[in-house]
Amino acid sequence: MGVTDRKAEQETLLEDTLIDEKGPLFSIQAEEEKASWRNLPHKRQLLLLALCRLSTPLSNACLLPYLYFLVKSILSDPEHPAAPQQISRLTGLLVAAYPLGQMSTSMLWGRVSDLYGRKPVILFGLAISVVANLAFGFSRTIGTLVFWRVVAGMANGILGVMRTMTAEIVKERKHQPRAFLAAPVIFNSGRVVALAVGGCLADPVDNLPAIFGPEGLFNVSRNPNGVKWALKYPYALPAVFNGAVLALCLVLATLWLRESLSTKENHQDFGLALGEALSSFIKRSVLRKPASGYAMIQMDEMEPAISGVSIASPSTGSTSPINYTCRPLLRDIWSGRLLKVLLLFALLPLHTATFLHVFPVFLSMPTMAKPSPSIFHFTGGLGLASPTVGLYLATFGIAGILLQLFIYPRIQSRIGTLGVFRLASFIFPLAYIFAPYVALLSGYGIAKYIAMAAVLFTQIIARTMAIPSSVILLTEAVPHRRVLGTVHGAGNTLSAFSSACGPAIGGLLLAKGIEMDAVGLVWWAWLCTVSIVTLSWSLVLGNTHRRSDETCGND
Structure with missing residues (x-):
């Protein structure tokens, strides 16, 4: 091959490599086709990864509709019923225990996944989640409930690893908004199901008497009060459902989820080999499809693995080598830009x-009607049963799914990721200001449900826009692709810490507000204040872009 031919080949390689203003985006060729759900790459892998994300809503959201009644059933006896403020404090503790567990392991899982691969970490976390969910359902003391909540949180410290895997599966920037929405869509779908299941399956003797009651289908011993184990463990059934679903997700991930860490992609995976054999058997014996004879090659496998390829810098025109195998120093990861985004996260x-x-x-x-309520001094809730709470929350959760699928990508393409986050941060305080006033409508039938819907829908709109935007902002601020797991682990640690502090403080302020006849205290003094601070920080935060991956050192 002559000098001219070699030069032409190098120019072709350079033209096929996507460059942004900060460096290469690790894609093999620039496509002019507009990004859409139809041409989103690696849909099957994104779906499997999204199914693994079900561990979080099933572990964390399923108990919300019945949490108040669970704590009340443990604390109360016929002669000494528990006070609402005491219950509120303990519900805050149980909610906070889960993210505390997450916080303790997120950095560990991220670092381990950078060294040994993403898939093993995800499978291990799912296995622990199955055990923790089942054990939680059959616990009948506050201490054991807190313990298994912490264990479930530790298992779900893998959330950052899953986000990292998403970034590694879909490398082109134009597809990342939709790729990062795939998991939240499944997450919200799981959350919808978890809320409905938690509300309806809790205390099944009362809520499902046709199945678990005295004359119920499952009451084979004909116990006069209903199924014995359901009476002894009235809140175990939602946990059993969670454990079964997560066990299925564990099997699917073992058989068909592919490793995305570049240094581990070619390592032998016995689970994947078994999954491919099973798929082949199903196609031949069940679906009667002939074997293709051709193997599908992933685009990831065609990426250049040669270090030392020179890429021209778009800003200076000079060339510098891309090193695909080196790892940056840990002290070089935490740039000022990244730290700002982590605070927002x-x-x-x-x-x-x-x-x-x-x-x-x-x-x-x-409900606790105050004789002469004022604009700030009123108290009480709405007195709704757990099935009503669960189904109501689940119904409006569907709105979040539709917004993520059809509205968020369009808004993001118009005003950018940071613009969407700012818009969401502006909406949050509106929901929090008006939420406590729903208590004043507790005796007004349809009016209270309309007010509940307005508050819930407003918060869901903001949350739907804010969460994926925060993940994309963090991904864009990562200085080097090889440390995605570490950075997302750090982000998940901070997020888990906030998710622990928020409900714990919220539970205390809710109890204090009940004592002061001011149920709005937690809404105005905490939620509204924090959301305004978040909005203010997003306004001073500039757009973030990933730095060039061309310089790195060794650990």
């Missing part, structure tokens, strides 16, 4: 996690 769950805890408790609390 931590502020968001400080109020959203509090809302997810306080609002179901608020709906479950008994």
